[in-house]
Amino acid sequence: MKVHTIEIQKFKAASNNVHGQMIFKVDAIVTPKAPIEGIEPSTLITLTEANARVLMALLKTQLAEFDSKKARSRF
Structure with a gap:
């Protein structure tokens, strides 16, 4: 396993993909x-x-974007 130190300088963008992951x-x-x-x-x-x-x-x-894509249950 490779071990690193990652220092975040700036967040530029965020998105979701079809596999349920945030990017x-x-x-x-x-x-x-x-x-x-x-x-x-x-x-x-x-x-x-x-x-x-x-x-x-x-x-x-x-x-919130994930939640908006989920199917709503029907009563």
Whole structure:
């Protein structure tokens, strides 16, 4: 497994695809990271508070789009 540090610089766009996935277009700095001995290797994603707020808004929008496409139950 390759381990990286990913620093999000800017969110550019978000969309959904037909497979139920959210796709985010971002500017990011990606650097390899050496795993620490005895600790499960993990990739880290870091972002500023401002970018975290943008991510939250994008997630809410994309989730609403998923919900709008779901079939409505009929009574």
